[in-house]
Every structure is written in structure tokens, then in C-alpha cells.
Amino acid sequence: MTSIHPILAYLGAAALLPLFTGAWRNRMVLAAAAVGLLIVHNLPSGTLATANFLGMDLVLMRVDGLSRVFGYIFCLNSVFAFLFAYKLNDVRQQLAALFYIGSALGAVFAGDLITLYVFWEIMAIASTFLILARKTKLSSGAGFRYVLVHLFGGLCMLVGIIVHIQTTGSIAFTSLAPSLGSWLILLGVLVNASAFPFASWLSDSYPEATVTGGVILSAYTTKTAVYALLRAFPGWEILIVIGCLMAVYGIIYALLENDMRRILAYSITNQVGFMVTGAGIGTAMAINGAAAHAFCHIIYKSLLWMSAGAVLAATGKSKCTELGGLHKTMPLTLLLGLVGALAISSFPGTSGFTSKSMIIQAAANEHLTWVLMILEIASAGVFLHAGIKFPYFVFFAKDKGLRPPEAPRHMLLAMAGLAFLCIALGVYPQPLYAILPFDVGGFDVYKGGKVVAQLQLLLFSALVFFLMLPLLKRTDTIALETDWFYRRGGRLFYQAVSAFFNGLNDMAAKVAGRAVHGFAEFCRNLPERALFLLTALNPDFWTSGTTVNAALRMKQIRDSLDAGALPVGGSLIAVTLGLAVLLGLVL
Known part of the structure; x- marks a missing residue:
């Protein structure tokens, strides 16, 4: 057993990165991810690293059932993400990715609020460079808005931590009682979770990232926020309402969207809504379900972003209205992407079914009928936008005459590995259940009428899709949402505030200048x-x-x-x- 922090594998690789070039640099990055996974696997439970800062005892590494499951999936996903990006020749993206993933691991294994905040802010800064790396006007604007939103969330968290410490004298990152400080911390976490009305930053920024950046971004920020909710706010009933709202919100905008990567971005908000709901329910079954769903979600969502990224890399296009007929030349990308589409739709036999069912069962155990109904409706909606709409309009629909080559071998290998995990954890989920924070007891996802009910729901969704296909055909439009307030309203607010305070400053300068000048003349x-x-x-x-x-x-x-x-x-x-x-x- 080892007590080395897994973050060292990623930061060490970042430090050595300038010494390598070409294929050796990519091999080194891939090896660092594999080493990080091995370190997490060998970590013993307990408090493994501490430090003293300004008289406060920081817990730099705490390992238990909850942190371990997130550590596993963060490192495992990085292996496939770096394999997908094996031919990447951009040291800036690799540096940003290593710091981003490493800081996410630092937040997950943090045992105190100060350490959590430090890694939280490093995550925000490092991830911004994955957006800016695309070097377009849209990515620059999206990156600027992204970092502003996350700095706002980080500021809320920082103020909350300060108030919490002043009130309780404790910096422990554990379950928090309702107070002003904890509410402010919760607000900061919900910003990263893309909770409504802060969700628009995700659909605004992730689709503008690079091909590699989109894959990596889809896995860490929102899931680190889910971890923080499960750790610090289990059983907060407000999270049930927020989670259900997120699940529905993501479906509505995904159905309206034309860009394939924006469809996937909105589906992240939808899926995280399930996890937030699980945190709000707060029972052992719900926390297990949320953690398991985060684990499985990272796998199938990365797979979907890889298939979309392969299409973008091959065609240079991302809008559904410009794509279609790609099944003729990219059949393997289509096949592997379909596995991810079925998994996100909770198709029986895939990982999404074995994890999402736990959250739904937790709601049923607590007799939360309205929650159960919303989650079932949201499950049907997921199949509509991510399960059918995404592959249909990108790979089928009207042939636009595009004949791109099949994705490169390293991309297909990464997608194949994730597709295998989607099916393996769907057919045999016991290895995942074994590492969850609580004992799953006698829960059997394939027991009773769960399979039949889910298949009926999915078949009904498919029927609705094809019956309503004329209405679902996309046009090149823009869907307005809450980001309008800081895109347009924010500019007007800035101009009004600037005019008021700068005018006040000019007036004060004139009055004071005249007074000082007159007094000086009098003295002279x-x-x-x-x-x-x-x-x-x-x-x-x-x-x-x-x-x-x-x-x-x-x-x-x-x-x-x-x-x-x-x-x-x-x-x-x-x-x-x-x-x-x-x-x-x-x-």
C-alpha cells in the first residue's frame, strides 16, 4: 500500500513535459495517467497527508469510500482521454489537462475546506486554457465568460468558508449544517455543477473547446461538484428541487439545439441533475446511486464527446444541419458512439441502467412520488436527444455529401475501451458496486419489472421521436437562455455603472482640483x-x-x-x- 498523492503523477508529468517532444511526450502523458490510476488503486483508507497553515491543520489527502470511487474514475478516464489525444502536438493543451485533472484529484482527496478551495480555483484556471486553446473568436469569448463565472463561484465559496470558520472554528470538509457560511459554499458548488440558473456557462464554453479539451472538460468540473455535494450537503432537500429542475432544463434545451456538441453539453446538465437529486435525497442508496452514476456518466459521456470530436476533427463541422450520411465512411465511430448513446439512455445491459436505477430506487424508497415521476420523464427525454437525436442527425438523416475518413486508430481504441466498460458495467455491475461508499445490500438492478418498464419507456420515446420528426428537424437558429443576462444585460450594467462612478469621479476631481488650485494660489x-x-x-x-x-x-x-x-x-x-x-x- 502507498500513501503517495495521485496528483503527483500529473504534476510530475507537467514538470517533465518540456523535456519530451513528439510521440515520447504523448507516451509520457499516457504513462502518467496510468501511474495515477495505479496509485489510487493502492491507496489505504484514512488521513494520509497533513500540513499546518496559519495555525490550521490541513488534511491534504483523505481516502475513504466516497473519495476513492471518484479518484478511480478521474484517473481511469484520463487514461482513455490521453489515448484519444495520442497524436496531439500541443504542449499547452497537455499542460492544462494535467493541471486540470490533478487539481480535480486534489479537490476529491481534500479533507478540509482550505485545501478544497485551493484546488477548486486551480481547476477553474487550468480548464479555461482548454477552451482558449482553440484560438477562435468564439472560444476566446467563451473562455472569458467561463472564467468569470467560475471566479464568481469560487468567490462565493471563499466567503462561505471564511464565514463558516468564523462561526464554527472548523475547516473540516465534511457534512455541513445549514448556516450562512454553508449556504454560500453551496452556491459556489452549484455554479460548478451547472445548476440552473448558472447552467448556461457549460453549453456556452465546452462546445467551443478543442476536440481534446471537450472530452476532458466533460468529465471533471461538474463531477467534482457532485462529489462536494455528496460530501458536504447530503440530505439537503433543496437539492432535490434543483436536481429535478436541472434534469428537465437539460432536456428542453438539448431538444432545441442544433450543434452536436451543445446537445451533449446540455445532456451533461441533465445527467448531473440526477446526481444532485441523489445528493438531496441523502440516503445510503441515493449516495451510492449518485456516486455510481457519476462514475458511469464520465465513461459514456467521454465516449459520446469522443465520437463527436472525431466527427469534428474529420469534417470541421459541428452543426446537425451541416452533417448527415456519415455512417457510410465512419461506421466504427457510429457503432461506438451508439454504445454511449444507449448507455446515457439507461438501456438495459449498459452502465447507465445499472447506476441511474439506484437513484430512482432511492426516490421510490422514500416515497417521493413527484421526484420519481420527473426522473422517469427525464430518462425518456435523454433517449430523445442524446440517444436518438445526436446519432440520427449526425450519422444518418439527409446525406450532405460529406465523405470524411474513419477516425484514427488511437481514437477508435479509446472509444472501444470506453464502450467495453459501458457494456461490462451494464452486464456485470458488481465491481462498481463493490467500491461504492455504502454496502448495496440486496439491490438487484435486474430484479422485478425494472427491465420491462425501462424498455417500454425507451420504446415509447423512440416512437415519439419518429412521429414528431418533422418538428424535431433542426434549423440554424440560436436558443436564448440565462446567459443573455450577462452577455447583453451584463454589458448594459457595466456601461451604467461605469457612467455613474466615472461621472462621480470626474465631478469630484473637478471640485477638488478647483479647491486645491484656489488654495494654492492664495498661499502663493x-x-x-x-x-x-x-x-x-x-x-x-x-x-x-x-x-x-x-x-x-x-x-x-x-x-x-x-x-x-x-x-x-x-x-x-x-x-x-x-x-x-x-x-x-x-x-
Whole structure:
């Protein structure tokens, strides 16, 4: 058994990356991911690494059933993601990916809120570069908005942590009781989970990432947020409402969307909604289901993003209205992508069925009828958009005359490995159930009428799709949602705030400038005024001659003063003393 932190495999590879070139760099990155997986597998349970910071005891690595299952899938997915990107020749994307995955592991194994926050922010920064790496105008705008949203979420978390520490004196990353601090932490976590109304950042940014970036981004940010919810907020009933809303929201916008990678982005929000609901239910069955679904979701969602990425790399197109007929030249990509489509639709015999059924069963055990109904409807909706719509409009539908080559071998190998896991965990889920946080007891996903009920639901969804096909055909349109407020409304808000505060600043500058200038002028002429006054008040001046002579002398004094007869030093001393008096009055 080893107590080495798995993050070291990824950060070590990032440090060595500049020393390698070409194929050796890709091999080294792939090897680092495999080493990370091996480290997680050999980790003993318990608190394995601590540190002291400003008098606080930080827990840098805590291993238990919940953190281990997320550690497994984070490392396992990185192996297939780097295999998919084996021919990538962009050191910036590789560096960003290594820091991103490593920081996600750091957050998962964090045992205190301070360590969690540090890795949380590193995740936000590193993932931004996977979006910017595409180097297009759209990716630049999406990356800018992405980092702003996540910095907002991180700021909410930071304020919440500070309030929580001040209130309780504890930094432990464990189940939190409702308080102002914990509510603020929850808000920060929900931003990363793409919870409504913050969900639009995901569909705005992930589709603009590179081919490799889209695959990697789909796995970590939202699932790290799910882990944080399961760890710190189990049983918070508000999460049931939020999760159900996410599940429905993702379906609606995925059905309206034309871009294939945006369809998959919205389906992430939909699927994470199931996991958030499980966290809200908070029972052992629900937490097991949410963790298992996160595990399986990463596998089949990465598979779907790989198939979409292979199409994008081969054709340069992502809109459904520009694709179609690709089954003729990319049959293997289609076949492997279909496995992912069936898995996300919870088709019996796939991993999605063995994990999602646990969440639905948890809702049924708690007699949450309305939750059960919404989740069943959401399951049918998933089959409509990700199970049928995505493969139909991309690989079938109207042939656009595109004849791209089949995906490269390394991409097909990565997709084949994930497709195998989708089927293996669907047919034999016991290895997954064995690493879940709680004992699954006698739960049998293939017992009773679960299979028949699910098949009926999927067949009904397929019937609806083909009957409503004329209405579901996509056009090149834009679906407006909550991001409009910070795309357009945010700009108006910025202009209004800028005009108000800059106008106030200009007015204050003018008033203060005039006052200081006038005071300085008064001080500058003060010696001349004092001499003139002293001369005028001298009785001998007026009695020493006639009034005409006195007036003539006054004129001579004025002329001499205006000509600068008085030394400059006197004016400087007067101005300095005057400003000192003014500063003393202000302070």
C-alpha cells in the first residue's frame, strides 16, 4: 500500500513535459495517467497527508469510500482521454489537462475546506486554457465568460468558508449544517455543477473547446461538484428541487439545439441533475446511486464527446444541419458512439441502467412520488436527444455529401475501451458496486419489472421521436437562455455603472482640483499680500508725505511685488505651510 498523492503523477508529468517532444511526450502523458490510476488503486483508507497553515491543520489527502470511487474514475478516464489525444502536438493543451485533472484529484482527496478551495480555483484556471486553446473568436469569448463565472463561484465559496470558520472554528470538509457560511459554499458548488440558473456557462464554453479539451472538460468540473455535494450537503432537500429542475432544463434545451456538441453539453446538465437529486435525497442508496452514476456518466459521456470530436476533427463541422450520411465512411465511430448513446439512455445491459436505477430506487424508497415521476420523464427525454437525436442527425438523416475518413486508430481504441466498460458495467455491475461508499445490500438492478418498464419507456420515446420528426428537424437558429443576462444585460450594467462612478469621479476631481488650485494660489500670493498689508497699516507711511505721494508709493510697491521682487522661497514656504495645515485638518 502507498500513501503517495495521485496528483503527483500529473504534476510530475507537467514538470517533465518540456523535456519530451513528439510521440515520447504523448507516451509520457499516457504513462502518467496510468501511474495515477495505479496509485489510487493502492491507496489505504484514512488521513494520509497533513500540513499546518496559519495555525490550521490541513488534511491534504483523505481516502475513504466516497473519495476513492471518484479518484478511480478521474484517473481511469484520463487514461482513455490521453489515448484519444495520442497524436496531439500541443504542449499547452497537455499542460492544462494535467493541471486540470490533478487539481480535480486534489479537490476529491481534500479533507478540509482550505485545501478544497485551493484546488477548486486551480481547476477553474487550468480548464479555461482548454477552451482558449482553440484560438477562435468564439472560444476566446467563451473562455472569458467561463472564467468569470467560475471566479464568481469560487468567490462565493471563499466567503462561505471564511464565514463558516468564523462561526464554527472548523475547516473540516465534511457534512455541513445549514448556516450562512454553508449556504454560500453551496452556491459556489452549484455554479460548478451547472445548476440552473448558472447552467448556461457549460453549453456556452465546452462546445467551443478543442476536440481534446471537450472530452476532458466533460468529465471533471461538474463531477467534482457532485462529489462536494455528496460530501458536504447530503440530505439537503433543496437539492432535490434543483436536481429535478436541472434534469428537465437539460432536456428542453438539448431538444432545441442544433450543434452536436451543445446537445451533449446540455445532456451533461441533465445527467448531473440526477446526481444532485441523489445528493438531496441523502440516503445510503441515493449516495451510492449518485456516486455510481457519476462514475458511469464520465465513461459514456467521454465516449459520446469522443465520437463527436472525431466527427469534428474529420469534417470541421459541428452543426446537425451541416452533417448527415456519415455512417457510410465512419461506421466504427457510429457503432461506438451508439454504445454511449444507449448507455446515457439507461438501456438495459449498459452502465447507465445499472447506476441511474439506484437513484430512482432511492426516490421510490422514500416515497417521493413527484421526484420519481420527473426522473422517469427525464430518462425518456435523454433517449430523445442524446440517444436518438445526436446519432440520427449526425450519422444518418439527409446525406450532405460529406465523405470524411474513419477516425484514427488511437481514437477508435479509446472509444472501444470506453464502450467495453459501458457494456461490462451494464452486464456485470458488481465491481462498481463493490467500491461504492455504502454496502448495496440486496439491490438487484435486474430484479422485478425494472427491465420491462425501462424498455417500454425507451420504446415509447423512440416512437415519439419518429412521429414528431418533422418538428424535431433542426434549423440554424440560436436558443436564448440565462446567459443573455450577462452577455447583453451584463454589458448594459457595466456601461451604467461605469457612467455613474466615472461621472462621480470626474465631478469630484473637478471640485477638488478647483479647491486645491484656489488654495494654492492664495498661499502663493500670501507673502505679497502680507507685505502689502503691513505697509498699508504703517502710520509713518501715510504721514511722511502728501496723499499723492502715498498713493504713488503704494503703486510702486505693487509694481515691485508683481515684478517678483519678493524672493521665491517665501512663496514656497507659504504654500508648503498652507498645504500642511490643510492636510492636518483632513487627517
